Amino acid sequence: MLIALKIKAAALGVAVSVPLLATALTxxxxxxxxETVALAAASFGYRAAGDFxxxxxxxxxxxxxxxxxxxxxxxxxxxxxxxxxxxxDGACPKLALPVGRQDVPMVGVSWHDATAYATWISRxxxxxxxLPTDEEWTFAAAERAHxxxxxxxxxxxxxxxxxxxxxxxAARGSAVIAAPQPTGTFGVNSKGLxxxxxxxxxxxxxxxxxxxxxxxxxxxxxxxxGVRVVxxxxxxxxxxxxxxxxxxxxxxxxPPSNLGFRLVIAPSNSVVxxxxxxxxxxxxxxx
Amino acid sequence: MLTRRxxxxxxxxAAVMSWAPITLADxxxxxxxxxxxxxxxxxHRHEQATKAGPKIIEFRLTVHEKQVVIDDAGTxxxxxxxNGSMPGPMMVVHEGDYIELTLVNPxxxxxxxxxxxxxxxxxxxxxxxxxxxxGEQTVLRFxxxxxxxxxxxxxxxxxxxxxxxxxMHGAVMVLPRDGLKDGDGKPLHYDKVFYIxxxxxxxxxxxxxxxxxxxxxxxxxxxxxxxxxxxxxxHVVFEGKVGAxxxxxxxxxxxxxxxxxxxxxxxxxxxxHIIGGHGDYVWETGKFNNPPERDLETWFVRGGxxxxxxxxxxxxxxxxxxxxxxxxxxxxxxxxxxxxxGKWNDDLMKSISPPGPIPPAKLGAVTSGGAxxxx
Numbered sequence: 001m002l003i004a005l006k007i008k009a010a011a012l013g014v015a016v017s018v019p020l021l022a023t024a025l026t027x028x029x030x031x032x033x034x035e036t037v038a039l040a041a042a043s044f045g046y047r048a049a050g051d052f053x054x055x056x057x058x059x060x061x062x063x064x065x066x067x068x069x070x071x072x073x074x075x076x077x078x079x080x081x082x083x084x085x086x087x088x089d090g091a092c093p094k095l096a097l098p099v100g101r102q103d104v105p106m107v108g109v110s111w112h113d114a115t116a117y118a119t120w121i122s123r124x125x126x127x128x129x130x131l132p133t134d135e136e137w138t139f140a141a142a143e144r145a146h147x148x149x150x151x152x153x154x155x156x157x158x159x160x161x162x163x164x165x166x167x168x169x170a171a172r173g174s175a176v177i178a179a180p181q182p183t184g185t186f187g188v189n190s191k192g193l194x195x196x197x198x199x200x201x202x203x204x205x206x207x208x209x210x211x212x213x214x215x216x217x218x219x220x221x222x223x224x225x226g227v228r229v230v231x232x233x234x235x236x237x238x239x240x241x242x243x244x245x246x247x248x249x250x251x252x253x254x255p256p257s258n259l260g261f262r263l264v265i266a267p268s269n270s271v272v273x274x275x276x277x278x279x280x281x282x283x284x285x286x287x
Numbered sequence: 288m289l290t291r292r293x294x295x296x297x298x299x300x301a302a303v304m305s306w307a308p309i310t311l312a313d314x315x316x317x318x319x320x321x322x323x324x325x326x327x328x329x330x331h332r333h334e335q336a337t338k339a340g341p342k343i344i345e346f347r348l349t350v351h352e353k354q355v356v357i358d359d360a361g362t363x364x365x366x367x368x369x370n371g372s373m374p375g376p377m378m379v380v381h382e383g384d385y386i387e388l389t390l391v392n393p394x395x396x397x398x399x400x401x402x403x404x405x406x407x408x409x410x411x412x413x414x415x416x417x418x419x420x421x422g423e424q425t426v427l428r429f430x431x432x433x434x435x436x437x438x439x440x441x442x443x444x445x446x447x448x449x450x451x452x453x454x455m456h457g458a459v460m461v462l463p464r465d466g467l468k469d470g471d472g473k474p475l476h477y478d479k480v481f482y483i484x485x486x487x488x489x490x491x492x493x494x495x496x497x498x499x500x501x502x503x504x505x506x507x508x509x510x511x512x513x514x515x516x517x518x519x520x521x522h523v524v525f526e527g528k529v530g531a532x533x534x535x536x537x538x539x540x541x542x543x544x545x546x547x548x549x550x551x552x553x554x555x556x557x558x559x560h561i562i563g564g565h566g567d568y569v570w571e572t573g574k575f576n577n578p579p580e581r582d583l584e585t586w587f588v589r590g591g592x593x594x595x596x597x598x599x600x601x602x603x604x605x606x607x608x609x610x611x612x613x614x615x616x617x618x619x620x621x622x623x624x625x626x627x628x629g630k631w632n633d634d635l636m637k638s639i640s641p642p643g644p645i646p647p648a649k650l651g652a653v654t655s656g657g658a659x660x661x662x
Contacts, residue, residue, distance in 0.1 A: 112505075226505075241506070255445060
């Protein structure tokens with residue numbers, strides 16, 4: 001029900017945004033690296049990604065207040081028309097392209113496919129494009145980023161945390177429309193980004209991590225860069241070569257309807273991570 | 288390893304952390320035994336019946352992702368394995384024992400793995416509690432409450448079938464404490480165990496119909512999924528490879544020896560048959576609280592289960608142990624051979640007249656169209 005309302009609300013936005021986009025993004029039009037949004041420095045709340053534990057028991061991941069020093073990010077998700085040019089140049093894998101309108105987000109892409117596109121467009125434009133980190137995506141997604149902290153549960157009983165997660169996932173429902181919609185269909189957020197948390201989830205560069213919190217020490221106990229953080233209507237973690245997310249088996253609720261991406265133009269380091277580093281000031285390597 | 292001191296001064300932690308006392312890892316006061324696992328078709332040493340009380344039996348499974356050759360033509364597949372073998376090793380315990388399993392996912396792997404043990408109760412068979420990323424390990428303890436042979440397999444969310452048909456399955460045998468029995472309560476014994484794990488493989492082909500190979504396991508994923516979704520395997524094999532149990536790899540036994548053949552298939556139905564033999568006692572569904580069926584010719588192993596068949600060899604020679612869908616046995620690979628030594632028993636079988644020319648017709652008889660007509 002909630003989802004249906006959201007789509008309905010988004011549909012109202014279509015009338016305004018589509019005519020503009022239709023002229024901007026005709027099929028086969030050149031990539032528009034200029035169509036980016038520059039976000040001013042700001043502080044924002046960020047629910048840390050990954051699995052956190054204390055004393056070996058899973059806990060709620062911390063809600064951090066972090067400061068980003070500014071970010072330049074694509075207004076739209078990369079479209080099929082744009083991705084097709086990378087395929088034509090032989091720099092991206094020959095993925096299936098939609099029949100008909102090309103001004104729809106390119107979906108069915110893995111993290112590797114998205115990264116190939118970033119490499120290609122960086123070379124093409126001379127600017128440094130890459131996938132956003134999860135912190136950067138959350139910053140740009142603003143009010144559309146979902147903070148899905150799980151309720152605190154009895155850590156001695158693994159079933160309680162598990163049931164709670166199941167309830168949360170089951171409550172998500174599935175998107176009413178599964179097929180990728182023309183760019184702009186899901187409206188623009190407060191930062192000027194289109195289609196954030198619509199029916200296309202976006203790859204980030206952030207690796208899956210496990211962290212343990214003991215006292216004020218936060219220790220990364222493992223990092224798995226074969227699994228990346230994927231963002232959209234909910235946050236999830238995906239193996240990097242997945243193009244078509246599936247649920248089923250022991251998983252419940254809807255997996256991401258589609259996997260796509262948008263890129264940031266940025267220095268090689270995450271602006272947000274830098275900000276954390278600047279604020280925290282006490283990062284250490286080793287031990 | 289990166290240590291980050293979460294500076295509470297600057298980075299506010301708004302969430303309230305739960306704090307629980309660390310529970311003691313081992314509150315069970317039972318004797319422990321560590322067992323080194325053995326690659327199939329063989330099984331680690333074990334007692335068939337035991338007078339000892341319950342124990343905690345420790346096993347260790349290490350996941351290996353590796354490229355393997357699965358047929359004589361050199362077809363390559365990216366396998367995911369427990370301890371490097373397909374199937375994974377069989378773990379044998381007795382009813383009431385605790386299995387304490389260490390699951391290791393080495394840093395050299397690329398994917399998360401876990402384990403769902405059909406012998407275990409709760410927690411998705413352990414799948415919910417054993418998700419390990421490369422570079423991690425986990426220890427799961429569960430109580431073996433039901434006697435029987437049970438499969439285990441990898442079950443990562445969203446990728447279960449792919450991991451299973453890439454080789455991640457094995458078996459647990461939970462023996463009754465007083466051993467196996469026939470339907471009348473008479474004890475049954477075996478001299479050896481063969482553990483046969485059947486795999487169905489789905490190898491993609493290129494536009495010329497040749498099997499494709501891939502530089503990494505990730506690259507093989509989407510093409511393999513396309514073949515899997517058509518449900519027609521390209522290979523159906525025992526022990527991970529066409530010919531893994533034939534020729535110089537054939538199994539051996541002697542006349543008079545009793546063999547327990549455990550057969551598992553984690554994904555697809557199969558129907559073992561011993562060509563020239565039988566199942567003397569067969570637990571077709573694999574669970575020892577049910578009386579075994581007797582004298583079977585072929586038994587049905589439901590996909591996602593294991594069966595156990597006890598057979599005493601009575602004649603020497605070569606026995607073929609097949610999946611009696613003969614297309615799968617002969618064309619796709621599901622054949623094993625058992626070489627049996629011993630003395631031939633004429634009472635059971637005797638060649639009265641060896642194959643030779645058809646003898647001439649009797650005097651006065653006329654043959655017509657292959658039929659002999661007496662005049």
